[in-house]
Amino acid sequence: MTFTETKIPGCFLIEPQPWRDDRGFFARIYCPDEFAAAGIDFTLAQSNFSRNDKAFTLRGMHFQDPPLAEAKLVQVARGAIFDVAVDLRPESPAFRQWVGVELTAEKINQFYIPEGCAHGFLTLTADTDVLYGMGRRYVPGHARGYRYDDPAFAIAWPHSPASLSQADQTWPAFAG
Numbered sequence: 001m002t003f004t005e006t007k008i009p010g011c012f013l014i015e016p017q018p019w020r021d022d023r024g025f026f027a028r029i030y031c032p033d034e035f036a037a038a039g040i041d042f043t044l045a046q047s048n049f050s051r052n053d054k055a056f057t058l059r060g061m062h063f064q065d066p067p068l069a070e071a072k073l074v075q076v077a078r079g080a081i082f083d084v085a086v087d088l089r090p091e092s093p094a095f096r097q098w099v100g101v102e103l104t105a106e107k108i109n110q111f112y113i114p115e116g117c118a119h120g121f122l123t124l125t126a127d128t129d130v131l132y133g134m135g136r137r138y139v140p141g142h143a144r145g146y147r148y149d150d151p152a153f154a155i156a157w158p159h160s161p162a163s164l165s166q167a168d169q170t171w172p173a174f175a176g
């Protein structure tokens with residue numbers, strides 16, 4: 001696995017190294033020792049699967065406040081997404097900045113998003129399945145969010161959303 005840190009401290013693009021043969025390939029997609037060697041302390045507490053029927057389905061921007069903040073390890077099992085992290089940590093040099101990466105089932109690449117960041121994605125194809133590991137269990141009633149188009153972040157999405165939940169349309173404006 002190769003780890004490339006982004007401009008958001010602790011936020012990494014990860015590229016697994018598949019072992020290919022005439023059957024296809026095998027790739028390791030999580031290993032606490034390899035993550036620790038890259039400076040990432042991440043223990044998998046929960047895995048989520050998100051099926052998205054339409055292209056340009058947008059989910060986000062979601063997070064949980066401390067002490068329930070979640071780190072996330074995101075990858076695509078089918079299709080492709082534009083995956084985005086926003087740094088919500090006032091002490092971070094990248095406070096309020098965003099990073100977007102294209103994750104595809106073909107590349108089996110991953111995005112690691114540390115605690116203290118909001119996360120969201122826009123699917124780039126129909127029938128996109130997103131698999132993501134969480135560093136903490138989900139706690140009902142502690143999910144928070146900001147709008148995907150909040151001017152405080154000015155995220156440059158590659159396309160406008162064609163599908164968006166009611167909740168994702170009604171998050172409060174960022175006031176940090």
Ligand SMILES: Cc1cn([C@H]2C[C@H](O)[C@@H](COP(=O)(O)OP(=O)(O)O[C@H]3O[C@H](C)C(=O)[C@H](O)[C@H]3O)O2)c(=O)[nH]c1=O
Nearest residue numbers: 046048050059060062063072119120121137138143165
């Ligand atoms: C996240 C989560 C949700 N739920 C329940 C709560 C709702 O009744 C239902 C759907 O939840 P929601 O509409 O928030 O799902 P998404 O809009 O896909 O949100 C997720 O997608 C964005 C991109 C994220 O980064 C978060 O991990 C997560 O918030 O599943 C659970 O039971 N466990 C969970 O871990």
